[in-house]
Amino acid sequence: MNTNITTDAATARIFGPAGLDLFDLSRTLGRLASAGTDLADLFLEAKRSRTFRLEDGRVAGGSYQITQGVGARAARGGQVAFAHSADMSAAALATLADAVRALDGGSGGEVAVPISGTPPVHDLYPPIMLNMPGSAAPWIGLLERIDAVARAADPRVARVDGFLRIMDQTMLVADLDGRIAGDVRPTMQLFVTVVAESGGRRAQGQTGLGGRHGIEGVTEARLDALVVQAVAMACTNLDARPAPSGMMPVVLGPGYPGVLFHEAIGHGLEGDHHRKNQSAFTGRIGERIAAPGVTVVDDGGLPGLIGSLGVDDEGSGAMRTTLIEDGVLAGLMQDRLNAGLMNARPTGNGRRQSYAHLPMPRMTNTFLLPGDHTPADVVASVKDGIYATAFGGGQVDIVSGRFNFTTTQAWLIENGRITAPVEGATLIGVGHEALKQISMVGNDLALDDGVASCSKDGQYLDVGVGQPTIRIDAMMVGGAS
Amino acid sequence: MIRLLATDVASMADVAAQAIEVARRIGADHAVASASAQAGVRVTGRDGATDAALRDAGQGLTITVYRGARAGTASTAALDEHAITEAVEEAYAIAALVGEDPDALPPALADMAVDTPLPPIDAPSGCDVASLRATAMEGDAMLRAASRPGVRVETVTSGVSSSEGVHALATSAGFCRGQSYSHHGLWLVALARDADGAVNDSADSFDRRFDRLMSAHALADRAVARATGQLGARAVPGQMAPVLFEASVATALIGSLVNALSGNPQQRRATFLPDALGRTVAAPHLDLHEDPFEPFGVASGGFDREGIAGSRRAILSAGTVKGLFLGTRSAGRLGMRSTGNADGPWNLTLTSRTDRGSFAELCQRMGRGLIVRRLEGGAIDPVTGNWTHAVAGTWVEEGIPVHAVADVTVGGNLRDMLNGIVAVGDDVERRGAFSTGSILIDAMQIGGAA
Numbered sequence: 001m002n003t004n005i006t007t008d009a010a011t012a013r014i015f016g017p018a019g020l021d022l023f024d025l026s027r028t029l030g031r032l033a034s035a036g037t038d039l040a041d042l043f044l045e046a047k048r049s050r051t052f053r054l055e056d057g058r059v060a061g062g063s064y065q066i067t068q069g070v071g072a073r074a075a076r077g078g079q080v081a082f083a084h085s086a087d088m089s090a091a092a093l094a095t096l097a098d099a100v101r102a103l104d105g106g107s108g109g110e111v112a113v114p115i116s117g118t119p120p121v122h123d124l125y126p127p128i129m130l131n132m133p134g135s136a137a138p139w140i141g142l143l144e145r146i147d148a149v150a151r152a153a154d155p156r157v158a159r160v161d162g163f164l165r166i167m168d169q170t171m172l173v174a175d176l177d178g179r180i181a182g183d184v185r186p187t188m189q190l191f192v193t194v195v196a197e198s199g200g201r202r203a204q205g206q207t208g209l210g211g212r213h214g215i216e217g218v219t220e221a222r223l224d225a226l227v228v229q230a231v232a233m234a235c236t237n238l239d240a241r242p243a244p245s246g247m248m249p250v251v252l253g254p255g256y257p258g259v260l261f262h263e264a265i266g267h268g269l270e271g272d273h274h275r276k277n278q279s280a281f282t283g284r285i286g287e288r289i290a291a292p293g294v295t296v297v298d299d300g301g302l303p304g305l306i307g308s309l310g311v312d313d314e315g316s317g318a319m320r321t322t323l324i325e326d327g328v329l330a331g332l333m334q335d336r337l338n339a340g341l342m343n344a345r346p347t348g349n350g351r352r353q354s355y356a357h358l359p360m361p362r363m364t365n366t367f368l369l370p371g372d373h374t375p376a377d378v379v380a381s382v383k384d385g386i387y388a389t390a391f392g393g394g395q396v397d398i399v400s401g402r403f404n405f406t407t408t409q410a411w412l413i414e415n416g417r418i419t420a421p422v423e424g425a426t427l428i429g430v431g432h433e434a435l436k437q438i439s440m441v442g443n444d445l446a447l448d449d450g451v452a453s454c455s456k457d458g459q460y461l462d463v464g465v466g467q468p469t470i471r472i473d474a475m476m477v478g479g480a481s
Numbered sequence: 482m483i484r485l486l487a488t489d490v491a492s493m494a495d496v497a498a499q500a501i502e503v504a505r506r507i508g509a510d511h512a513v514a515s516a517s518a519q520a521g522v523r524v525t526g527r528d529g530a531t532d533a534a535l536r537d538a539g540q541g542l543t544i545t546v547y548r549g550a551r552a553g554t555a556s557t558a559a560l561d562e563h564a565i566t567e568a569v570e571e572a573y574a575i576a577a578l579v580g581e582d583p584d585a586l587p588p589a590l591a592d593m594a595v596d597t598p599l600p601p602i603d604a605p606s607g608c609d610v611a612s613l614r615a616t617a618m619e620g621d622a623m624l625r626a627a628s629r630p631g632v633r634v635e636t637v638t639s640g641v642s643s644s645e646g647v648h649a650l651a652t653s654a655g656f657c658r659g660q661s662y663s664h665h666g667l668w669l670v671a672l673a674r675d676a677d678g679a680v681n682d683s684a685d686s687f688d689r690r691f692d693r694l695m696s697a698h699a700l701a702d703r704a705v706a707r708a709t710g711q712l713g714a715r716a717v718p719g720q721m722a723p724v725l726f727e728a729s730v731a732t733a734l735i736g737s738l739v740n741a742l743s744g745n746p747q748q749r750r751a752t753f754l755p756d757a758l759g760r761t762v763a764a765p766h767l768d769l770h771e772d773p774f775e776p777f778g779v780a781s782g783g784f785d786r787e788g789i790a791g792s793r794r795a796i797l798s799a800g801t802v803k804g805l806f807l808g809t810r811s812a813g814r815l816g817m818r819s820t821g822n823a824d825g826p827w828n829l830t831l832t833s834r835t836d837r838g839s840f841a842e843l844c845q846r847m848g849r850g851l852i853v854r855r856l857e858g859g860a861i862d863p864v865t866g867n868w869t870h871a872v873a874g875t876w877v878e879e880g881i882p883v884h885a886v887a888d889v890t891v892g893g894n895l896r897d898m899l900n901g902i903v904a905v906g907d908d909v910e911r912r913g914a915f916s917t918g919s920i921l922i923d924a925m926q927i928g929g930a931a
Binding site: 051052058059060061063064065066067068069078079080081082083084085086087099100102103104133134136137142159195202203204242245246276278279280332356358392394395397399400402404405406407408423424425426428429430476477478 | 520522527530531532533534535536537538539540549551553555556557558559560564567568571572574575576578579580582585610635637672678679680681716719749751857858859860862864865867869870873887888889890891892928929
């Protein structure tokens with residue numbers, strides 16, 4: 001008896017409307033495979049999402065999206081053929097398999113692939129649907145609250161914008177080895193942007209929250225704290241001066257600044273870059289790249305986070321992969337294709353933006369584990385430097401390891417004290433060198449609030465990043481002064 | 482002729498019209514529907530073999546439904562009757578939940594591009610997978626053949642794509658028009674490796690006509706020169722210096738200007754150029770011209786998503802703003818008329834009336850400064866105009882490139898940067914809607930080693 005609630009729910013939600021059954025998948029997989037096919041899979045997806053926009057104190061716009069389709073992939077060695085279709089009928093699946101065969105010149109088989117695997121079980125988030133008909137009103141109430149809270153927080157607030165995204169993704173994947181797995185993934189995200197104005201100067205603050213939960217996960221207290229934080233950021237930035245330039249000590253606050261590890265080492269430890277010998281870390285596993293005490297993991301198995309996946313897009317269960325162990329490069333993140341070619345095991349990192357995209361090794365929740373120092377001690381240790389608590393994203397060049405990211409909230413540190421706010425400081429470095437400069441790790445580990453996203457080869461995904469407060473002894477800071 | 486797409490404009494117009502009909506039936510006051518479909522083939526290769534061969538196919542319907550001045554939007558990738566009805570009903574339900582926005586009402590039929598000419602933008606390549614694969618393999622082989630003693634060149638990706646699409650727009654006011662289009666591309670990413678490390682860089686070409694793409698040979702030369710040229714890069718000391726933005730990155734500066742002059746930032750005053758119309762915001766030798774009707778232009782089209790045509794016009798004339806980029810809603814809020822830019826700018830070209838020259842001449846004119854060849858991450862504050870980017874490039878002394886540069890930032894304020902443009906090169910490059918030569922700016926802050 002199959003007792004996997006998640007896969008059962010996914011199967012019902014996908015098979016029902018499309019009029020499919022398990023044997024349709026078996027037959028299509030048989031058609032996809034030909035002599036020499038090492039890997040083949042079918043990924044079926046149904047997505048419903050709603051967005052609402054708050055502008056000038058009222059909900060100014062809303063949208064609803066229905067996305068659905070199936071992607072079919074077959075690989076021989078590292079050569080992949082892939083086609084996709086928005087039509088999920090049995091006839092469309094057959095056409096799709098033929099399209100894949102036409103791409104790599106092989107001819108498909110007639111023998112159905114028996115599907116018998118046991119899907120992974122998880123309880124990281126419930127298989128609930130957030131976008132039921134008529135379910136939008138309470139979410140709108142949430143959005144409408146933001147304007148009043150922001151304006152009450154500070155008279156300098158000139159403008160308040162909000163953006164709400166509620167998404168249900170149901171996926172089902174079946175492969176040539178007879179495995180099948182499904183998942184139902186609820187996601188909500190709320191972003192708040194505040195513009196403050198004073199003495200002819202304007203400045204912006206932006207915060208957000210997100211998670212794999214329904215509206216019950218957004219209490220008034222949590223919402224109000226988020227709004228007040230955006231107001232504080234905007235008001236702080238009213239007084240910001242151009243950031244200084246040059247090499248200097250940098251203290252990064254807890255949470256989102258952990259994007260440093262995502263950029264500086266995470267991407268460089270994705271299996272595909274290693275298989276192709278294109279990462280600055282290729283061949284360096286086992287090498288020390290940071291001080292003892294620096295341990296970084298990728299963990300898709302944390303309950304309720306938008307970066308978590310109970311089942312990845314290739315049917316592998318969530319795992320914790322240690323990327324840096326006590327300062328030493330330790331492990332890679334893999335999908336099935338690259339794991340198979342590198343004689344490694346998949347690590348639950350096979351992810352794709354949608355059925356219309358190929359899976360790749362991608363991060364889930366990537367973060368630095370905590371150390372012993374109090375955050376106050378870390379700041380007090382710096383004579384002259386920068387303290388940054390918020391960033392506007394970042395990027396990395398995998399080949400050279402060069403990364404950069406830019407602050408959206410930062411201050412000078414002078415004689416161990418946080419003083420004047422600064423704006424637009426871009427921090428740059430090379431992954432395998434920058435981490436050697438980490439000299440203090442705080443005890444205040446936090447994951448970001450559920451707002452991080454990651455782009456690779458044009459595919460966008462929700463991820464988690466995090467860290468405790470850290471001190472970096474020397475980092476290149478570029479500002480406008 | 483092999484066509485990749487199995488549908489046509491008439492079919493998409495039918496889908497859009499069907500959605501309008503459903504909207505009318507359930508009581509909507511107005512409705513605007515657009516339907517589209519795309520199909521394409523992409524092949525990427527490296528190291529003498531195919532990496533991936535992909536058949537892309539997409540379709541979608543987006544409908545906006547109005548209850549008085551309240552609007553709701555829904556989209557669906559499924560185009561069967563059930564999905565269309567679900568989408569329209571959802572859009573109608575959303576319209577009941579949101580506030581009124583009289584400025585966002587759809588335009589009147591008299592203002593729409595009912596019978597204006599449509600520029601030609603459709604040129605199917607006729608390429609099959611085998612010929613695309615051969616092209617990808619050719620690019621890959623050329624990159625790898627560029628290895629020389631001490632410098633190994635590898636292919637990160639050699640890619641080629643050919644795609645076709647159709648879109649149609651229908652409104653309850655009676656507008657119903659569509660167009661077919663094509664889009665093709667060739668791109669190469671080269672990795673150069675020497676004893677000290679590795680760098681990668683790319684070259685690409687996109688066009689509506691496959692036979693107008695740059696040759697794999699020319700792209701390979703460019704990608705190899707860019708990648709090998711960055712080997713041994715180092716920082717330079719922080720300082721104020723002139724900066725020469727290579728044409729391929731100079732287009733990003735036009736993008737920042739376009740954003741500042743766009744309807745939404747203008748009406749919300751979330752721009753470093755508020756009340757821009759009629760103001761001189763850039764050096765007085767500069768012109769920026771928009772042309773929606775350029776045959777086979779990458780950003781050409783007969784009308785925007787609201788059904789309004791753009792026009793051939795000056796955006797900047799002698800550095801003074803002559804036009805904004807407006808859709809119906811932002812135009813209404815500003816007390817103006819839509820400029821047919823609801824989807825953004827059409828083809829834009831930046832030129833200088835007096836200060837032009839070859840790239841080498843611009844280097845000479847700069848004397849001592851930084852060529853920016855690549856913009857890495859950074860931040861642009863649209864409200865203050867503060868602009869900072871990590872960059873890669875080349876240091877120039879006495880007009881001669883002397884060494885590759887990395888690990889530096891370039892910072893300034895867009896207001897000063899636009900006024901500080903002293904010359905525009907003849908080496909015109911096109912990135913999406915934007916065409917420009919290299920741009921020389923008199924002084925920017927370089928953040929580098931102490």
